[in-house]
Amino acid sequence: KRAIAFSPVSLLLQLILLPVYIWLFLGSEITTSVMQRELVLAFFGLIVLPLAAAFATEKWAEKREGRETILNAFGWLPVPLLALVVFSIAAAQVNVVIDSLGILPSLFAVFSAFLLIAGVLSLVLSKIFSLPTNQGRVLAFSLGSRNSFVVLPLALSLPSSFELTVVVIVFQSLVELFGMAAYIWWVPKKLYPSAI
Known part of the structure; x- marks a missing residue:
């Protein structure tokens, strides 16, 4: 809470x-x-x-x-609504996204690695500070989610020379959205299997 x-x-x-x-x-x-x-x-x-x-x-x-x-x-509404917003922005920036397809695999690798490292780091910190399982789970979600959609309004208002920034933020939001869905399974089942 x-x-x-x-x-x-x-x-x-x-x-x-x-x-x-x-x-x-x-x-x-x-x-x-x-x-x-x-x-x-x-x-x-x-x-x-x-x-x-x-x-x-x-x-x-x-x-x-x-x-x-x-x-x-x-x-459960925030998840599909956030997906709708992110996909809408991606659709609006479709030409920039198409021009940037070459960097998307590298971005996917970096953002996915971040999610994995954040989860493992939460486990390490939980053990160091002797956190209960439930607090460790909250820490994992806190470290893993970066709320990159917060900067989307600003990124969309940047000059045209920064249009790649929008692609990176939108793609990161998509990876994070699906990553958080994976966290819902991974964190309680694998990282912190038993609640205290």
């Missing part, structure tokens, strides 16, 4: 730190042109709107019979 409660705080921290990262990597010229409208849209679209929708859904479900069933059904 604490990990779920921390998720919006984590997203907010990522959005606050984005200007710093963009300034460090791309310079002040890009930072000033990109940061204005896109950060506000990302904040409301990725944090405020989903939190308000979740609150409204929970209040609506409280008044219905079978509350748990309703909430469990809605709990």
